[in-house]
Amino acid sequence: MKRVCTLLLAAGMLLGAATGASAIDFKAKGQWLMGFAGGETSPLQKVRDGANKKKYNNEDQFAANQRVRLQLDAVASEALSGTVFFEIGTQAWGKAANGGALGADGNNVIKIKRAYIDWVVPQTDLKFRMGIQGVALPSKAGGSAIMDTDVAGINASYTFNENVSLTALWARPANDNYQGYLKDGNGKYHQNYLDNMDLFALMLPVTLDGFEITPWxxxxxxxxxxxxxxxADNDRSWGSSDGNLAYSLRPYPVALSNQIGDTSKAYGSMFWxxxxxxxxxxxxxxxxxxLNYGYVEAMGRYDAPRDGGAWSKRASTExxxxxxxxxxxxxxxxxVPGIFGWYGSGDDGNPKNGSERMPSIVPMGNFTSFLGDGNYGWMWQDFALDYSGTWGLGLQVRDMSFMEDLxxxxxxxxxxxxxxxxxxxxxxxxYAWAEGYGTGTxxxxTTEDxxxxxxxVNSYQMYENFDVNLELSYVANFMDSxxxxxAGARDSSxxxxxxWKAQLTFAYSF
Incomplete structure (x- = not known):
C-alpha cells in the first residue's frame, strides 16, 4: 500500500503543477469494490488420479476480494483529451503476492488498464482514439459473444448525420510475446518472429425512429x-487477464497445445x-x-486420439x-419481465474437418450471472461466455422494485x-469438457447434456454513489455420465x- 500512496501523491503533485500552468481541465472518476463470496464453482466432484479418485477442485470455498479503479481525464477542449485508467487489484485478502497479506506490501498490484488520447480533425466530424482502450464489438441481446475487452489500437469514427455513422478499428491484441527462435527464408534465426495478431473492423451504426441496427x-x-x-496447462504467458485465445480460437478441448504440429503458413486468416x-x-x-458468424483458418494439424489413444485421427485446427x-x-x-434464448452451431463429431463452434477473442456473454457476466463476476469465477456449442432458453424479471432504492x-x-x-x-x-470452463469459453x-x-440478484442503493449487491445462484448439473x-479409454471416473454461489459486494462509485 505504500507504493500506492506514493503513486497517488506523485500524481497529485503533478496535476497540481499542470493545472496552474495551463488551461487543462482534469476530471477524475473511479470505483471501489469490496466483495465476499462462498460457493462451489466446479461442475465436477471427483476425477481419476491413477487407480484412485480425487477431488477435482481444491480451491477455497470462501473468498474476500477488493478492487480499485481510478480514471483520470485531461481535457484540453471538446476536440482533444487524454485518459489514463489505473486498476489496483484484484487483491485477495490474505494473499501476499497481490498485497492482501499482513503488511500489504505485495508486488504487481497497480496496473495500467487503459491509456489513450481522443482528438478530432479540425473542422470535421472525424474523431480518433489512439492507445490502449476498451473495445466492444456491436451487440444487442446477451452482450458480445466475440470481443469485449481492453486492447491497443486506433479507433476512427465519422458521423454522417444524426442517423448514420461509420467506425473503423485497427487493434493489435498480440505481438512480440513468442520467446522461441525461428529460422527465416535466409537461414537467419529470429526471436519474436511471426507472433503478431492484428484485427481490422468496420461498423456502421444506423439509428432510426424505433429501430437500431449496426452491421459490422x-x-x-x-x-x-x-x-x-x-x-497444454493453460499458461497465460502473455500475462493477460482477459480471455484465452488458445481455447477460443482452436478446436479445444480436443486439440491440446502440445499436440499441434508446425505449419507452412506464415499467417492465417480470421473473419467475423x-x-x-x-x-x-x-x-x-x-x-x-x-446474429454472428466467425471463422479461423487452420494453422497446423494434430492427432486426435480415440479411446484413450488406441488409435487417432489426423485433425484440422480450423x-x-x-x-x-x-x-x-x-x-x-x-x-421488466422478459424471455431470452440463443443457439450456436456445434461440433459434428469429426475432428478431421475442424471445429464447427464459433471462435471468439474475448467474449462477454451476460444473459445470466453465474455462467455469464450479468453481475459482479470479478468476485467469484467470472465466467464470461461465448455461448459456442450451446443452446439455451430463459425467463427473467429484472429491476423488480417493491421498496424505494431496492x-x-x-x-x-x-x-x-x-x-x-x-x-x-x-x-x-x-473431465475434458471442463478444460475451457472459466477461461472465457x-x-x-453435447446434445445429451x-x-x-x-x-x-438484489441491489440496494444505500447512498447516491454506494450500492450493496447480494447475488444467490444455483446451477443444477444434468451432464450425461x-x-x-x-472419454479417456472409457474412463469411469x-x-x-x-x-452454487452466494456473494455480497459493496460498490462505491464516483
Missing part, C-alpha cells in the same frame, strides 16, 4: 507463433461478422436480436461457426449442447456435482 465485419490475421506462448438490431417502436415492448441470440422484454411499473432480478435458464456426443471419444479424459456440452441455472465415461 472484422478481418484478422495471426502469425504461426501467435499462440505459441500457450501450453455481426448483425445486431433492436426494435423499440412498440414501447413498452423491446425486441433485441444478434474453427468456424455461427450464433443467434434474442431477447424480448415488456416494461411494467414494477419490473431492486431485484430473477432469472432461470436452461443450457443445452449442440455438439455431437461422439466428439467425446476423441478427448483425453472424462462455454462449457463443452444440460444445465439449469437460477439467479437472484454415460456419454462422458466414453466422471462424477458431476451441482454448483
Amino acid at each position: 465485419v472484422m478481418y484478422g490475421m495471426q502469425g504461426e507463433n501467435t499462440l505459441a506462448g500457450y501450453n 461478422a455481426g448483425l445486431p438490431f433492436a426494435i423499440t417502436a412498440w414501447d413498452p415492448l423491446n425486441i433485441e436480436v444478434d 474453427r468456424s461457426g455461427w450464433l443467434a441470440k434474442a431477447l424480448v422484454e415488456y416494461k411494467l411499473d414494477w419490473g 431492486k431485484h432480478t430473477f432469472r432461470v435458464a436452461y443450457w443445452g449442447g449442440t455438439n455431437n456426443a461422439s466428439e467425446v471419444k476423441y478427448m483425453t479424459n472424462s 462455454s462449457p463443452y456440452l 444440460g444445465l439449469l441455472e437460477f439467479n437472484l 454415460d456419454t462422458w465415461e466414453k 466422471f462424477q458431476k456435482q451441482d454448483m
Whole structure:
C-alpha cells in the first residue's frame, strides 16, 4: 500500500503543477469494490488420479476480494483529451503476492488498464482514439459473444448525420510475446518472429425512429507463433487477464497445445461478422436480436486420439461457426419481465474437418450471472461466455422494485449442447469438457447434456454513489455420465456435482 500512496501523491503533485500552468481541465472518476463470496464453482466432484479418485477442485470455498479503479481525464477542449485508467487489484485478502497479506506490501498490484488520447480533425466530424482502450464489438441481446475487452489500437469514427455513422478499428491484441527462435527464408534465426495478431473492423451504426441496427465485419490475421506462448496447462504467458485465445480460437478441448504440429503458413486468416438490431417502436415492448458468424483458418494439424489413444485421427485446427441470440422484454411499473434464448452451431463429431463452434477473442456473454457476466463476476469465477456449442432458453424479471432504492432480478435458464456426443471419444479424459470452463469459453456440452441455472440478484442503493449487491445462484448439473465415461479409454471416473454461489459486494462509485 505504500507504493500506492506514493503513486497517488506523485500524481497529485503533478496535476497540481499542470493545472496552474495551463488551461487543462482534469476530471477524475473511479470505483471501489469490496466483495465476499462462498460457493462451489466446479461442475465436477471427483476425477481419476491413477487407480484412485480425487477431488477435482481444491480451491477455497470462501473468498474476500477488493478492487480499485481510478480514471483520470485531461481535457484540453471538446476536440482533444487524454485518459489514463489505473486498476489496483484484484487483491485477495490474505494473499501476499497481490498485497492482501499482513503488511500489504505485495508486488504487481497497480496496473495500467487503459491509456489513450481522443482528438478530432479540425473542422470535421472525424474523431480518433489512439492507445490502449476498451473495445466492444456491436451487440444487442446477451452482450458480445466475440470481443469485449481492453486492447491497443486506433479507433476512427465519422458521423454522417444524426442517423448514420461509420467506425473503423485497427487493434493489435498480440505481438512480440513468442520467446522461441525461428529460422527465416535466409537461414537467419529470429526471436519474436511471426507472433503478431492484428484485427481490422468496420461498423456502421444506423439509428432510426424505433429501430437500431449496426452491421459490422472484422478481418484478422495471426502469425504461426501467435499462440505459441500457450501450453497444454493453460499458461497465460502473455500475462493477460482477459480471455484465452488458445481455447477460443482452436478446436479445444480436443486439440491440446502440445499436440499441434508446425505449419507452412506464415499467417492465417480470421473473419467475423455481426448483425445486431433492436426494435423499440412498440414501447413498452423491446425486441433485441444478434446474429454472428466467425471463422479461423487452420494453422497446423494434430492427432486426435480415440479411446484413450488406441488409435487417432489426423485433425484440422480450423474453427468456424455461427450464433443467434434474442431477447424480448415488456416494461411494467414494477419490473421488466422478459424471455431470452440463443443457439450456436456445434461440433459434428469429426475432428478431421475442424471445429464447427464459433471462435471468439474475448467474449462477454451476460444473459445470466453465474455462467455469464450479468453481475459482479470479478468476485467469484467470472465466467464470461461465448455461448459456442450451446443452446439455451430463459425467463427473467429484472429491476423488480417493491421498496424505494431496492431492486431485484430473477432469472432461470436452461443450457443445452449442440455438439455431437461422439466428439467425446476423441478427448483425453472424462473431465475434458471442463478444460475451457472459466477461461472465457462455454462449457463443452453435447446434445445429451444440460444445465439449469437460477439467479437472484438484489441491489440496494444505500447512498447516491454506494450500492450493496447480494447475488444467490444455483446451477443444477444434468451432464450425461454415460456419454462422458466414453472419454479417456472409457474412463469411469466422471462424477458431476451441482454448483452454487452466494456473494455480497459493496460498490462505491464516483
